[in-house]
Amino acid sequence: MVVEEFISYIGIQKRYSDRTLQLYGEYVRELKEFISPRDENEFISELKPQVIRGFIANGLESGLNPRTINLKLSAISSFCNYLVKRGVVSSNPVKKVPRPKTSKMLPHFYTEGALSAYLESKVEEGNFLAMRNRAIVLVLYSTGMRRAELATLRISDWDRGRRMIKVRGKGDKEREIPVTGELSKSLNVYLLEMSSFYLENPEGMFFLTDTGKPLYLSFVNKIVRSELASVPGFTGKRSPHMLRHSIATHLLNNGAELNSIKEVLGHSSLAATQVYTHNSFEQMKKIFLTAHPRAKKGG
Numbered sequence: 001m002v003v004e005e006f007i008s009y010i011g012i013q014k015r016y017s018d019r020t021l022q023l024y025g026e027y028v029r030e031l032k033e034f035i036s037p038r039d040e041n042e043f044i045s046e047l048k049p050q051v052i053r054g055f056i057a058n059g060l061e062s063g064l065n066p067r068t069i070n071l072k073l074s075a076i077s078s079f080c081n082y083l084v085k086r087g088v089v090s091s092n093p094v095k096k097v098p099r100p101k102t103s104k105m106l107p108h109f110y111t112e113g114a115l116s117a118y119l120e121s122k123v124e125e126g127n128f129l130a131m132r133n134r135a136i137v138l139v140l141y142s143t144g145m146r147r148a149e150l151a152t153l154r155i156s157d158w159d160r161g162r163r164m165i166k167v168r169g170k171g172d173k174e175r176e177i178p179v180t181g182e183l184s185k186s187l188n189v190y191l192l193e194m195s196s197f198y199l200e201n202p203e204g205m206f207f208l209t210d211t212g213k214p215l216y217l218s219f220v221n222k223i224v225r226s227e228l229a230s231v232p233g234f235t236g237k238r239s240p241h242m243l244r245h246s247i248a249t250h251l252l253n254n255g256a257e258l259n260s261i262k263e264v265l266g267h268s269s270l271a272a273t274q275v276y277t278h279n280s281f282e283q284m285k286k287i288f289l290t291a292h293p294r295a296k297k298g299g
Helices: 002-012 018-035 040-045 049-061 066-085 113-119 128-143 147-151 182-197 219-229 240-253 258-265 272-293
Strands: 164-168 173-178
Touching: 002 018, 002 040, 002 066, 018 040, 018 049, 040 272, 049 219, 113 128, 113 164, 128 147, 128 182, 128 219, 128 240, 147 219, 147 240, 219 240, 240 258, 258 272
Parallel strands: none
Antiparallel strands: 164 173
16 A cells, blocks of 8 residues: 555656656565565565665576666665654665666767758648657657657747747756757748648647547657668667657767756756767767878777
C-alpha cells in the first residue's frame, strides 16, 4: 500500500512523467521482493544501508550496468525521502550506499551536411501530410524541443510577431525558444494548409495525426524514422532526441554560449549541457588530426 501511495505522491506533487512513475514503482517493488517481508512494517524496518547494498550487489552480479543501478538507487532514495517526510523513518539509508561509477557516454548527433541535405530536399507538392512530417522534423531540430514538448504544442504557443515558441517542459516549467526566419516562414505556410486539411481541432494543437488526433510519442518517433530514412547520411539511431543532440552540438560548434543553449534546451543545470562541449572537442580533434601535416605522415 505504501508503494502505491508513494507513486501517487510523486505523480501528483512532483509531477513526474508516466514513464518515471512506472520505473520507480517497478524498482521499489523489486527491492521489496528482494527483502521478502512478511508485511509492510517489516519491509520498512528492513530499509537499511546494508540491505540496499545487498540488493545493488545482486543487480551487479546479474549483469546490470552501473547506469541502471543508479536509476534504481534514485528510485529507492526518492521512496525513502517520502517515508522521511511522512515521519515513518528517521533518515534516508540510500545516502550511505555508494553509487557505482558510470562511464560517460557522449551524445550522438547528425552532421550539419546530412540535415541540410534533408531540409533542402523537395516535398511532394499538394501533399499536406508530407508537409506536416517535414515541419515536425524542422521544429524538433530548429528548436531542440523534446518529443513530449512537441506533442503538447498548441497553435497559441507560437508568437508570430516576436518569433518565439512557448514550450512546457519537465515539471510543467515554461520557456520560450527563439525561431529563425526560415522556420517562421515554414510554420506560417504549414498552419495555413493545416486549417484547410483538418476540419476540427478543438484543442488548437499545433500537430495532429493523420486522422486528426493529438500526437502521441511513438507517432513522433515513427515520423522522424521514416523522414530521415529518405536521405543518405543519417547513420545510427534515427530519433527525435538525436535531433535535439544535433542542434545543441551545432549551436556550440557555431559559437553559441553554453548558457544560451541551456536555456533553449530547458536543462535544469549547466552540467547537463556541458556534455556537448566534449562532442565539440572530439570534432575539433578529428579535424586537427586529419589536417595536421605530421598526422598525415604518421608522425
